[in-house]
Amino acid sequence: MGAPHGHPLHYHGHSVLHRTPVHAKLIGLLAFVSVIVLTPGGYLLAFAAYGVIVAALVVVSHVPARYVLGRLWPVVPFVGVAMLLPFIATGERIDVGAVSLAVEGLRGGLTLLLKVLLAATSAVLFAATTEPRELVRALDQLRLPQPLVQILSFMLRYLEVVSDEVRRMSIALASRGFRARSPKHWPVLARTMGALFIRSYERGERVHLAMVSRGYTGRMPMQHASASAREWGTVAVVPVLAALVLLIAVLLPIGRLP
Template identity: 35%
Template sequence: MSTPTIENGAAAVTAAARGLPTEVKIVGAVVFTFVVVATPREAMWAFALYFSIVAAVCVAARIRLSWLLPRMSIELPFLVLAVLLPFAESGTRVEWLGLSLSVPGLYAAWGIVVKGTLGVLASLILAATTPVQDLPGGLTRLHVPPLITTVVLLMLRYATLLAAEAKSMDIARRSRGDDPRMLHRIGATARGVGSLFVRAYERGERVHWAMLSRGFTGAVPATGSAATRTAWAFGLMPAALAGAVCAAAWGGL
Protein backbone atom coordinates (compact mmCIF):
# COMPACT_ATOMS: atom_id res chain seq x y z
CA MET A 1 0.00 0.00 0.00
CA SER A 2 1.40 3.39 -0.96
CA THR A 3 2.14 6.12 1.54
CA PRO A 4 -0.48 8.56 0.12
CA THR A 5 -3.15 5.89 0.54
CA ILE A 6 -2.17 5.35 4.19
CA GLU A 7 -2.20 9.09 4.82
CA ASN A 8 -5.61 9.42 3.20
CA GLY A 9 -6.94 6.59 5.37
CA ALA A 10 -5.56 8.22 8.53
CA ALA A 11 -7.11 11.54 7.53
CA ALA A 12 -10.46 9.84 6.98
CA VAL A 13 -10.31 8.22 10.43
CA THR A 14 -9.42 11.56 12.02
CA ALA A 15 -12.28 13.33 10.25
CA ALA A 16 -14.69 10.58 11.32
CA ALA A 17 -13.53 10.76 14.95
CA ARG A 18 -13.90 14.53 15.12
CA GLY A 19 -17.06 14.66 13.01
CA LEU A 20 -19.11 12.28 15.13
CA PRO A 21 -22.41 13.70 16.45
CA THR A 22 -22.00 15.35 19.82
CA GLU A 23 -24.43 13.04 21.60
CA VAL A 24 -22.41 9.99 20.51
CA LYS A 25 -19.21 11.42 21.95
CA ILE A 26 -20.93 12.42 25.20
CA VAL A 27 -22.38 8.94 25.70
CA GLY A 28 -19.07 7.31 24.77
CA ALA A 29 -17.12 9.38 27.29
CA VAL A 30 -19.66 8.79 30.08
CA VAL A 31 -19.91 5.04 29.47
CA PHE A 32 -16.13 4.67 29.28
CA THR A 33 -15.74 6.53 32.58
CA PHE A 34 -18.36 4.39 34.33
CA VAL A 35 -16.71 1.21 33.02
CA VAL A 36 -13.33 2.35 34.34
CA VAL A 37 -14.82 3.14 37.76
CA ALA A 38 -16.55 -0.26 37.87
CA THR A 39 -13.32 -2.15 37.17
CA PRO A 40 -11.74 -3.83 40.24
CA ARG A 41 -8.60 -1.95 41.20
CA GLU A 42 -6.68 -5.21 41.66
CA ALA A 43 -6.90 -5.92 37.89
CA MET A 44 -3.97 -3.71 36.95
CA TRP A 45 -3.67 -5.23 33.48
CA ALA A 46 -7.17 -3.94 32.69
CA PHE A 47 -6.12 -0.36 33.31
CA ALA A 48 -3.12 -0.82 31.02
CA LEU A 49 -5.58 -1.81 28.27
CA TYR A 50 -7.74 1.23 29.08
CA PHE A 51 -4.74 3.50 28.59
CA SER A 52 -4.08 1.74 25.28
CA ILE A 53 -7.65 2.47 24.17
CA VAL A 54 -7.27 6.13 25.19
CA ALA A 55 -3.95 6.37 23.34
CA ALA A 56 -5.50 4.88 20.21
CA VAL A 57 -8.36 7.39 20.31
CA CYS A 58 -5.91 10.26 20.79
CA VAL A 59 -3.87 9.09 17.80
CA ALA A 60 -6.99 8.68 15.66
CA ALA A 61 -8.25 12.16 16.62
CA ARG A 62 -4.73 13.67 16.41
CA ILE A 63 -4.81 15.06 19.93
CA ARG A 64 -1.31 16.14 20.93
CA LEU A 65 0.23 15.17 24.24
CA SER A 66 1.35 18.78 24.67
CA TRP A 67 -2.34 19.77 24.66
CA LEU A 68 -3.40 17.10 27.15
CA LEU A 69 -0.71 17.34 29.83
CA PRO A 70 -1.24 20.98 30.96
CA ARG A 71 -4.98 20.42 31.27
CA MET A 72 -4.56 17.28 33.36
CA SER A 73 -3.39 19.45 36.26
CA ILE A 74 -7.05 19.64 37.31
CA GLU A 75 -6.63 16.29 39.08
CA LEU A 76 -3.70 17.42 41.26
CA PRO A 77 -5.85 17.79 44.45
CA PHE A 78 -6.94 14.17 44.11
CA LEU A 79 -3.34 13.06 43.64
CA VAL A 80 -2.40 14.79 46.90
CA LEU A 81 -5.14 12.83 48.66
CA ALA A 82 -3.90 9.61 47.07
CA VAL A 83 -0.35 10.22 48.34
CA LEU A 84 -1.63 10.52 51.92
CA LEU A 85 -3.75 7.36 51.92
CA PRO A 86 -0.91 4.80 52.29
CA PHE A 87 0.17 6.56 55.48
CA ALA A 88 -3.30 7.18 56.95
CA GLU A 89 -5.08 3.88 56.27
CA SER A 90 -4.99 0.99 58.74
CA GLY A 91 -4.61 -2.73 58.00
CA THR A 92 -1.69 -4.80 56.79
CA ARG A 93 1.47 -2.75 56.37
CA VAL A 94 4.63 -3.14 54.32
CA GLU A 95 8.04 -1.51 54.61
CA TRP A 96 9.41 0.46 51.66
CA LEU A 97 12.50 2.69 51.87
CA GLY A 98 12.08 2.86 55.62
CA LEU A 99 8.42 3.91 55.36
CA SER A 100 5.54 1.92 56.81
CA LEU A 101 2.78 1.85 54.21
CA SER A 102 -0.73 0.43 54.45
CA VAL A 103 -1.57 -2.19 51.82
CA PRO A 104 -5.28 -1.17 51.65
CA GLY A 105 -4.12 2.44 51.45
CA LEU A 106 -1.82 1.61 48.55
CA TYR A 107 -4.67 -0.06 46.68
CA ALA A 108 -6.97 2.91 47.42
CA ALA A 109 -4.32 5.37 46.21
CA TRP A 110 -3.77 3.32 43.06
CA GLY A 111 -7.50 3.26 42.37
CA ILE A 112 -7.86 7.03 42.81
CA VAL A 113 -4.87 7.83 40.61
CA VAL A 114 -5.56 5.47 37.73
CA LYS A 115 -9.34 5.87 37.61
CA GLY A 116 -9.17 9.63 38.07
CA THR A 117 -6.55 9.97 35.33
CA LEU A 118 -8.57 7.89 32.87
CA GLY A 119 -11.72 9.88 33.67
CA VAL A 120 -9.92 13.17 33.11
CA LEU A 121 -8.46 11.89 29.83
CA ALA A 122 -11.92 10.84 28.62
CA SER A 123 -13.34 14.29 29.37
CA LEU A 124 -10.37 16.02 27.72
CA ILE A 125 -10.78 13.93 24.58
CA LEU A 126 -14.43 14.97 24.48
CA ALA A 127 -13.42 18.61 24.90
CA ALA A 128 -10.73 18.37 22.22
CA THR A 129 -13.02 16.85 19.59
CA THR A 130 -16.26 18.70 20.33
CA PRO A 131 -16.87 22.42 19.71
CA VAL A 132 -18.32 24.11 22.77
CA GLN A 133 -21.31 25.46 20.88
CA ASP A 134 -22.35 21.91 19.92
CA LEU A 135 -22.71 20.63 23.50
CA PRO A 136 -26.21 22.06 24.25
CA GLY A 137 -27.63 20.59 21.05
CA GLY A 138 -26.14 17.19 21.85
CA LEU A 139 -27.59 17.27 25.35
CA THR A 140 -30.99 18.19 23.95
CA ARG A 141 -30.93 15.23 21.54
CA LEU A 142 -30.09 12.99 24.52
CA HIS A 143 -33.30 14.26 26.19
CA VAL A 144 -31.44 15.85 29.09
CA PRO A 145 -33.86 18.01 31.15
CA PRO A 146 -34.19 21.46 29.51
CA LEU A 147 -33.22 23.27 32.71
CA ILE A 148 -29.85 21.50 32.87
CA THR A 149 -29.20 22.13 29.18
CA THR A 150 -30.02 25.82 29.59
CA VAL A 151 -27.70 26.13 32.58
CA VAL A 152 -24.88 24.49 30.61
CA LEU A 153 -25.51 26.78 27.64
CA LEU A 154 -25.43 29.95 29.73
CA MET A 155 -22.40 28.78 31.70
CA LEU A 156 -20.44 28.15 28.51
CA ARG A 157 -21.60 31.44 27.00
CA TYR A 158 -20.82 33.70 29.94
CA ALA A 159 -17.83 32.06 31.62
CA THR A 160 -15.46 34.13 29.47
CA LEU A 161 -17.45 37.30 30.21
CA LEU A 162 -17.22 36.72 33.96
CA ALA A 163 -13.50 36.02 33.66
CA ALA A 164 -13.06 39.31 31.78
CA GLU A 165 -15.11 41.12 34.45
CA ALA A 166 -12.93 39.65 37.21
CA LYS A 167 -9.79 40.67 35.31
CA SER A 168 -11.01 44.26 34.87
CA MET A 169 -11.84 44.47 38.59
CA ASP A 170 -8.37 43.17 39.45
CA ILE A 171 -6.73 45.74 37.16
CA ALA A 172 -8.80 48.51 38.73
CA ARG A 173 -7.70 47.43 42.22
CA ARG A 174 -4.03 47.27 41.27
CA SER A 175 -4.16 50.68 39.57
CA ARG A 176 -5.29 52.13 42.91
CA GLY A 177 -2.27 50.69 44.72
CA ASP A 178 -3.82 47.50 46.08
CA ASP A 179 -1.76 44.30 46.23
CA PRO A 180 -3.98 41.19 46.62
CA ARG A 181 -0.93 39.07 47.51
CA MET A 182 -0.60 40.79 50.89
CA LEU A 183 -2.38 39.04 53.75
CA HIS A 184 -3.98 42.16 55.22
CA ARG A 185 -5.73 42.74 51.87
CA ILE A 186 -7.73 39.52 52.15
CA GLY A 187 -10.81 41.51 53.21
CA ALA A 188 -10.72 43.57 50.03
CA THR A 189 -10.30 40.40 48.00
CA ALA A 190 -13.36 38.85 49.67
CA ARG A 191 -15.40 42.00 48.97
CA GLY A 192 -14.27 41.85 45.34
CA VAL A 193 -15.49 38.26 45.04
CA GLY A 194 -18.83 39.28 46.55
CA SER A 195 -19.13 42.19 44.15
CA LEU A 196 -18.39 39.88 41.22
CA PHE A 197 -21.12 37.50 42.40
CA VAL A 198 -23.66 40.35 42.60
CA ARG A 199 -22.69 41.58 39.13
CA ALA A 200 -22.98 38.07 37.72
CA TYR A 201 -26.42 37.62 39.29
CA GLU A 202 -27.66 40.95 37.93
CA ARG A 203 -26.25 40.20 34.48
CA GLY A 204 -27.90 36.78 34.50
CA GLU A 205 -31.24 38.31 35.47
CA ARG A 206 -31.05 40.84 32.66
CA VAL A 207 -30.09 38.16 30.15
CA HIS A 208 -32.98 35.96 31.32
CA TRP A 209 -35.53 38.73 30.83
CA ALA A 210 -34.06 39.53 27.42
CA MET A 211 -34.38 35.87 26.40
CA LEU A 212 -37.99 35.71 27.57
CA SER A 213 -38.83 38.85 25.62
CA ARG A 214 -37.47 37.17 22.48
CA GLY A 215 -39.67 34.10 22.85
CA PHE A 216 -37.43 31.75 24.86
CA THR A 217 -39.53 28.79 26.07
CA GLY A 218 -37.05 27.23 28.49
CA ALA A 219 -35.65 24.59 26.13
CA VAL A 220 -32.61 24.72 23.87
CA PRO A 221 -33.56 23.64 20.32
CA ALA A 222 -31.70 20.63 18.95
CA THR A 223 -29.76 21.73 15.89
CA GLY A 224 -28.40 19.34 13.31
CA SER A 225 -29.48 15.82 12.42
CA ALA A 226 -29.69 12.87 14.79
CA ALA A 227 -26.88 10.33 14.89
CA THR A 228 -27.12 7.34 12.59
CA ARG A 229 -26.62 3.73 13.63
CA THR A 230 -23.24 3.72 11.93
CA ALA A 231 -22.15 6.76 13.94
CA TRP A 232 -23.31 5.13 17.18
CA ALA A 233 -21.49 1.90 16.36
CA PHE A 234 -18.25 3.69 15.44
CA GLY A 235 -18.37 6.19 18.29
CA LEU A 236 -19.14 3.64 21.03
CA MET A 237 -16.48 1.18 19.92
CA PRO A 238 -13.89 2.32 22.53
CA ALA A 239 -16.51 2.12 25.29
CA ALA A 240 -17.55 -1.35 24.10
CA LEU A 241 -13.94 -2.54 24.15
CA ALA A 242 -13.57 -1.13 27.66
CA GLY A 243 -16.74 -2.95 28.70
CA ALA A 244 -15.30 -6.25 27.44
CA VAL A 245 -12.10 -5.62 29.40
CA CYS A 246 -14.11 -4.85 32.55
CA ALA A 247 -16.14 -8.05 32.18
CA ALA A 248 -12.95 -10.06 31.73
CA ALA A 249 -11.43 -8.40 34.80
CA TRP A 250 -14.40 -9.38 36.96
CA GLY A 251 -14.42 -12.86 35.46
CA GLY A 252 -10.77 -13.37 36.36
CA LEU A 253 -11.27 -12.58 40.07
Protein backbone atom coordinates in the same frame (compact mmCIF):
# COMPACT_ATOMS: atom_id res chain seq x y z
CA MET B 1 -10.87 38.55 22.64
CA GLY B 2 -9.93 34.90 22.95
CA ALA B 3 -8.91 32.39 20.34
CA PRO B 4 -11.47 31.86 17.62
CA HIS B 5 -12.33 28.47 19.03
CA GLY B 6 -13.75 28.72 22.48
CA HIS B 7 -12.10 27.57 25.64
CA PRO B 8 -8.64 26.60 26.90
CA LEU B 9 -9.43 22.87 26.88
CA HIS B 10 -10.54 22.68 23.27
CA TYR B 11 -8.00 21.67 20.64
CA HIS B 12 -9.15 22.51 17.13
CA GLY B 13 -9.08 19.59 14.69
CA HIS B 14 -11.03 17.47 12.24
CA SER B 15 -10.38 13.90 13.43
CA VAL B 16 -13.03 11.19 13.82
CA LEU B 17 -13.30 12.18 17.48
CA HIS B 18 -13.90 15.82 16.56
CA ARG B 19 -16.55 14.91 14.01
CA THR B 20 -18.54 12.39 16.09
CA PRO B 21 -21.91 13.82 17.18
CA VAL B 22 -21.39 15.06 20.72
CA HIS B 23 -24.37 13.37 22.38
CA ALA B 24 -23.19 9.99 21.08
CA LYS B 25 -19.62 10.74 22.13
CA LEU B 26 -20.79 11.71 25.63
CA ILE B 27 -22.71 8.44 26.05
CA GLY B 28 -19.62 6.56 24.83
CA LEU B 29 -17.43 8.39 27.36
CA LEU B 30 -19.83 7.61 30.23
CA ALA B 31 -19.99 3.93 29.26
CA PHE B 32 -16.21 3.66 28.95
CA VAL B 33 -15.57 5.36 32.29
CA SER B 34 -18.23 3.17 33.93
CA VAL B 35 -16.38 0.04 32.80
CA ILE B 36 -13.12 1.44 34.16
CA VAL B 37 -14.69 2.27 37.50
CA LEU B 38 -16.40 -1.14 37.77
CA THR B 39 -13.15 -3.03 37.25
CA PRO B 40 -12.11 -4.67 40.56
CA GLY B 41 -8.88 -3.40 42.11
CA GLY B 42 -5.73 -5.31 41.32
CA TYR B 43 -6.65 -6.34 37.76
CA LEU B 44 -3.47 -4.76 36.46
CA LEU B 45 -3.56 -6.30 33.01
CA ALA B 46 -7.09 -4.97 32.44
CA PHE B 47 -5.98 -1.45 33.43
CA ALA B 48 -3.02 -1.77 31.08
CA ALA B 49 -5.42 -2.68 28.26
CA TYR B 50 -7.60 0.39 29.06
CA GLY B 51 -4.43 2.44 28.93
CA VAL B 52 -3.74 1.15 25.45
CA ILE B 53 -7.30 2.05 24.38
CA VAL B 54 -6.94 5.60 25.73
CA ALA B 55 -3.52 5.98 24.07
CA ALA B 56 -5.00 4.76 20.76
CA LEU B 57 -7.81 7.35 21.09
CA VAL B 58 -5.28 10.11 21.69
CA VAL B 59 -3.41 9.05 18.53
CA VAL B 60 -6.63 8.93 16.49
CA SER B 61 -7.71 12.38 17.75
CA HIS B 62 -4.51 14.10 16.49
CA VAL B 63 -4.42 15.95 19.80
CA PRO B 64 -0.76 16.03 20.94
CA ALA B 65 -0.14 13.73 23.93
CA ARG B 66 1.66 16.59 25.73
CA TYR B 67 -1.47 18.72 25.36
CA VAL B 68 -3.63 16.03 27.04
CA LEU B 69 -1.11 15.29 29.82
CA GLY B 70 -0.63 19.00 30.49
CA ARG B 71 -4.32 19.34 31.32
CA LEU B 72 -4.45 16.54 33.85
CA TRP B 73 -3.57 18.77 36.82
CA PRO B 74 -7.09 18.63 38.38
CA VAL B 75 -6.35 15.00 39.33
CA VAL B 76 -3.37 16.01 41.48
CA PRO B 77 -5.36 15.94 44.77
CA PHE B 78 -6.46 12.37 44.02
CA VAL B 79 -2.87 11.37 43.36
CA GLY B 80 -2.02 12.80 46.77
CA VAL B 81 -4.74 10.72 48.45
CA ALA B 82 -3.58 7.62 46.55
CA MET B 83 -0.01 8.19 47.79
CA LEU B 84 -1.22 8.52 51.39
CA LEU B 85 -3.29 5.34 51.43
CA PRO B 86 -0.35 2.91 51.97
CA PHE B 87 0.64 4.88 55.07
CA ILE B 88 -2.72 5.34 56.72
CA ALA B 89 -4.53 2.08 55.87
CA THR B 90 -4.68 -0.62 58.55
CA GLY B 91 -4.21 -4.37 58.34
CA GLU B 92 -1.33 -6.52 57.13
CA ARG B 93 1.87 -4.51 56.67
CA ILE B 94 5.12 -5.01 54.81
CA ASP B 95 8.41 -3.25 55.44
CA VAL B 96 10.08 -1.43 52.57
CA GLY B 97 13.41 -0.24 53.89
CA ALA B 98 12.70 1.76 57.02
CA VAL B 99 8.99 2.42 56.40
CA SER B 100 6.11 0.07 57.04
CA LEU B 101 3.33 0.08 54.40
CA ALA B 102 -0.14 -1.44 54.50
CA VAL B 103 -0.69 -4.01 51.76
CA GLU B 104 -4.39 -3.14 51.48
CA GLY B 105 -3.41 0.54 51.21
CA LEU B 106 -0.89 -0.14 48.48
CA ARG B 107 -3.43 -2.07 46.45
CA GLY B 108 -6.19 0.53 47.06
CA GLY B 109 -3.90 3.45 46.30
CA LEU B 110 -2.65 1.94 43.07
CA THR B 111 -6.20 1.13 41.91
CA LEU B 112 -7.46 4.62 42.74
CA LEU B 113 -4.51 6.18 40.93
CA LEU B 114 -5.04 4.09 37.79
CA LYS B 115 -8.82 4.63 37.69
CA VAL B 116 -8.52 8.38 38.21
CA LEU B 117 -5.79 8.76 35.59
CA LEU B 118 -7.65 6.71 32.97
CA ALA B 119 -11.00 8.41 33.57
CA ALA B 120 -9.49 11.89 33.69
CA THR B 121 -7.46 11.35 30.52
CA SER B 122 -10.61 10.19 28.70
CA ALA B 123 -12.51 13.23 29.96
CA VAL B 124 -9.74 15.64 28.94
CA LEU B 125 -9.64 14.03 25.50
CA PHE B 126 -13.42 14.44 25.25
CA ALA B 127 -13.14 18.13 26.18
CA ALA B 128 -10.26 18.65 23.76
CA THR B 129 -12.31 17.34 20.85
CA THR B 130 -15.61 19.05 21.74
CA GLU B 131 -16.72 22.65 21.26
CA PRO B 132 -18.34 23.82 24.51
CA ARG B 133 -21.48 25.06 22.77
CA GLU B 134 -21.87 21.65 21.13
CA LEU B 135 -21.67 20.08 24.57
CA VAL B 136 -24.56 22.26 25.77
CA ARG B 137 -26.57 21.25 22.72
CA ALA B 138 -25.80 17.57 23.38
CA LEU B 139 -26.85 17.84 27.02
CA ASP B 140 -30.13 19.40 25.89
CA GLN B 141 -30.57 16.55 23.42
CA LEU B 142 -29.90 14.01 26.18
CA ARG B 143 -32.77 15.59 28.18
CA LEU B 144 -30.73 17.28 30.87
CA PRO B 145 -33.33 19.41 32.73
CA GLN B 146 -33.92 22.74 30.94
CA PRO B 147 -32.88 24.98 33.86
CA LEU B 148 -29.44 23.34 33.95
CA VAL B 149 -29.03 23.53 30.16
CA GLN B 150 -29.96 27.20 30.21
CA ILE B 151 -27.61 28.00 33.10
CA LEU B 152 -24.75 26.33 31.23
CA SER B 153 -25.62 28.06 28.00
CA PHE B 154 -25.76 31.51 29.62
CA MET B 155 -22.55 30.89 31.54
CA LEU B 156 -20.82 30.10 28.29
CA ARG B 157 -22.23 33.14 26.53
CA TYR B 158 -21.62 35.68 29.30
CA LEU B 159 -18.35 34.43 30.78
CA GLU B 160 -16.36 36.72 28.51
CA VAL B 161 -18.76 39.63 28.91
CA VAL B 162 -18.47 39.45 32.71
CA SER B 163 -14.70 38.91 32.72
CA ASP B 164 -14.43 41.92 30.41
CA GLU B 165 -16.40 43.91 32.97
CA VAL B 166 -14.02 42.74 35.72
CA ARG B 167 -11.06 43.84 33.61
CA ARG B 168 -12.59 47.28 33.01
CA MET B 169 -13.38 47.70 36.71
CA SER B 170 -9.86 46.75 37.77
CA ILE B 171 -8.39 49.12 35.19
CA ALA B 172 -10.64 51.87 36.56
CA LEU B 173 -9.42 51.09 40.09
CA ALA B 174 -5.76 50.97 39.06
CA SER B 175 -6.15 54.23 37.10
CA ARG B 176 -7.07 55.95 40.33
CA GLY B 177 -4.01 54.60 42.08
CA PHE B 178 -5.52 51.55 43.78
CA ARG B 179 -3.31 48.55 44.48
CA ALA B 180 -4.48 45.64 46.62
CA ARG B 181 -1.46 45.15 48.88
CA SER B 182 -2.83 44.46 52.32
CA PRO B 183 -6.01 43.25 54.03
CA LYS B 184 -7.06 46.86 54.62
CA HIS B 185 -7.72 47.06 50.89
CA TRP B 186 -10.09 44.11 50.99
CA PRO B 187 -13.23 46.23 51.61
CA VAL B 188 -12.62 47.93 48.25
CA LEU B 189 -12.35 44.57 46.52
CA ALA B 190 -15.50 43.38 48.28
CA ARG B 191 -17.41 46.45 47.09
CA THR B 192 -16.12 45.86 43.57
CA MET B 193 -17.41 42.29 43.71
CA GLY B 194 -20.74 43.61 45.00
CA ALA B 195 -20.97 46.06 42.11
CA LEU B 196 -20.18 43.24 39.71
CA PHE B 197 -22.96 41.07 41.15
CA ILE B 198 -25.45 43.91 40.82
CA ARG B 199 -24.38 44.65 37.26
CA SER B 200 -24.69 40.99 36.33
CA TYR B 201 -28.10 40.77 38.00
CA GLU B 202 -29.30 43.81 36.06
CA ARG B 203 -27.91 42.39 32.84
CA GLY B 204 -29.83 39.21 33.62
CA GLU B 205 -33.02 41.24 33.83
CA ARG B 206 -32.31 42.99 30.52
CA VAL B 207 -31.50 39.70 28.80
CA HIS B 208 -34.74 38.26 30.14
CA LEU B 209 -36.68 41.23 28.70
CA ALA B 210 -35.04 40.68 25.32
CA MET B 211 -35.92 36.97 25.49
CA VAL B 212 -39.54 37.57 26.46
CA SER B 213 -39.79 40.11 23.64
CA ARG B 214 -38.94 37.36 21.21
CA GLY B 215 -41.51 34.94 22.51
CA TYR B 216 -39.54 33.07 25.23
CA THR B 217 -41.84 30.79 27.21
CA GLY B 218 -39.35 28.80 29.29
CA ARG B 219 -37.74 26.53 26.71
CA MET B 220 -34.64 27.25 24.68
CA PRO B 221 -35.16 26.08 21.13
CA MET B 222 -31.94 24.26 20.21
CA GLN B 223 -31.09 22.55 16.98
CA HIS B 224 -30.02 18.99 17.61
CA ALA B 225 -27.45 17.02 15.68
CA SER B 226 -28.46 13.55 14.58
CA ALA B 227 -26.18 10.52 14.77
CA SER B 228 -26.43 7.78 12.16
CA ALA B 229 -26.36 4.09 13.09
CA ARG B 230 -22.80 3.97 11.78
CA GLU B 231 -21.71 6.81 14.04
CA TRP B 232 -23.31 5.12 17.06
CA GLY B 233 -21.44 1.98 16.01
CA THR B 234 -18.14 3.84 15.90
CA VAL B 235 -18.77 5.30 19.34
CA ALA B 236 -19.73 1.89 20.75
CA VAL B 237 -16.36 0.38 19.75
CA VAL B 238 -14.56 1.94 22.74
CA PRO B 239 -16.82 0.88 25.64
CA VAL B 240 -17.52 -2.53 24.05
CA LEU B 241 -13.79 -3.18 23.75
CA ALA B 242 -13.31 -2.14 27.38
CA ALA B 243 -16.18 -4.38 28.47
CA LEU B 244 -14.61 -7.34 26.63
CA VAL B 245 -11.32 -6.64 28.40
CA LEU B 246 -13.13 -6.66 31.73
CA LEU B 247 -14.91 -9.91 30.90
CA ILE B 248 -11.66 -11.62 29.94
CA ALA B 249 -9.98 -10.29 33.07
CA VAL B 250 -12.75 -11.71 35.24
CA LEU B 251 -12.65 -15.13 33.52
CA LEU B 252 -8.87 -15.56 33.24
CA PRO B 253 -6.85 -15.51 36.46
CA ILE B 254 -3.81 -13.76 34.99
CA GLY B 255 -2.33 -10.30 35.46
CA ARG B 256 -3.90 -9.76 38.89
CA LEU B 257 -2.28 -8.59 42.09
CA PRO B 258 -2.31 -11.35 44.68
